[in-house]
Amino acid sequence: MSESDKHKPHSADYFGEQRNFWWNQDFLELMGKRWGLEKVSTVLDVGCGIGHWGQILADILPPNAKVTGIDKEAQWVEQASERAKALNLAQRYNYTQGDAQELPFEDNSFDFVTCQTVLIHMKYPQLVIKEMVRVLKPGGLLVVVEPNNLVGSLIFDSLSFGDSIEKICLWVKFQLICERGKEALSEGNSSLGDLLPGYLATANLRNIQVFLSDKAFSIFPPYLSKEQQVLKQEYLDWIRQNFWIWDKEEARKYFLAGGGTEVEFELGWQQRMEENKLLEKALIDESFHTAGGSICYLVSGYK
Ligand SMILES: C[S@@+](CC[C@H](N)C(=O)[O-])C[C@H]1O[C@@H](n2cnc3c(N)ncnc32)[C@H](O)[C@@H]1O
Known part of the structure; x- marks a missing residue:
């Protein structure tokens, strides 16, 4: 990062309008069924940025599910809240500032913990996975979405x-x-996605499944x-x-x-x-x- 960019928040270059087109909605609906999201009532979106991932899940989560987003950048937390308001999600979505490596939540707090393109930026991605698992309720679902x-x-x-x-x-x-x-x-390693099933196995998760987004960025x-x-x-x-x-x-x-x-x-x-x-x-x-x-x-x- 250049001197003039010193105060640019993390990932600022990647939150353009194109990010709204990252997923095929019918694919996410299918994933919601595969994961059993209909049973979820508390959700944590780690490294939420301005809310793209957590908010695109709104339609496949039960209408009464409460989503908490956490990010280390105050600016993103504010923008995620504004974005939720603009999408009429403010009742269900709540954003807070914090560190993914030391999540400010009790053990066993959430039914569903997730992140998108966050572990690729982490010095110790396995530590973050451990934290995500810690705050997950027994029987709860972890979903990590990361690229190569x-x-x-x-x-x-x-x-x-x-x-x-x-x-x-x-x-x-x-x-x-x-x-x-x-x-x-x-x-972090920008191609970390390849190692995630092994990391989830090391974290003692059960029924590990691996899927690929069916989205192509054709032009x-x-x-x-x-x-x-x-x-x-x-x-x-x-x-x-x-x-x-x-x-x-x-x-x-x-x-x-x-x-x-x-x-x-x-x-x-x-x-x-x-x-x-x-x-x-x-x-x-x-x-x-x-x-x-x-x-x-x-x-x-x-x-
Ligand atoms: C590429 S963005 C992804 C944002 C969002 N998950 C999405 O997919 O739109 C990575 C996010 O991780 C956040 N982040 C980086 N390190 C973090 C940390 N230690 N704790 C919490 N958030 C962090 C950044 O501020 C940024 O918002």
Whole structure:
């Protein structure tokens, strides 16, 4: 994070409008049935941010279920409450500030404890899982929703499909070095999702199940749907801010901590920005397209 970003709250770059389109609602309804959410009356959303995950579950939770969201950032807690109010959920949703590593709740407090894209930011994700299990009632359900983000570097689009093997491998390597550096700096591993079933087993949960979100972030001309228009705009905003997963300072910090050199970073970043210009042009002339695959796991277990 750059000096000027010092007070930027955690994950501020990732709460754009596109996040409203992360899930297929009928998939979540199916997951609600598989998990037995109809029996749940107390819910905890850990690292709730501005409420996206907990609030999208509103329709598949029983109408009388009470949801508590907790986040370390005061600004997100406030915005999550405002968002709940705007969605007519204020009666059922309550937000509070606190640390996922030391949850301010009694043992055995909730029927359902969950998080989305939080463990990938944790220095000790297993400690956070332990805390989540501690506050879960016996028989209660834990659901952790986390990605393997490195996979994104192998999803092709109309611009990258014909890239040389060397160039493709270079990009995977560039991103992997950054991910390893982020972890080395105690900021979590962005591809942690792959390890979660094992972590839940270590935490002694029963009936562990692993699912994948069926959502693809496809974009193809003429980008007609609201969702595609939002995605197109987010790409354009990121390009115009010289952004790629992270901003330049943050990416440099991770790349160097991951064992890369300053020269490699500058070269790689410059190439990325050139690619961004091509992407901008292709979005504007409506030639850009991709099926937009990703890997987001939903891993569940019962206490
Ligand atoms: C990528 S965001 C995910 C937000 C939300 N779960 C969602 O999916 O929209 C990660 C969130 O974890 C929060 N966070 C990071 N470290 C935390 C900690 N130690 N305790 C509580 N929240 C934390 C951040 O403030 C941020 O809101």
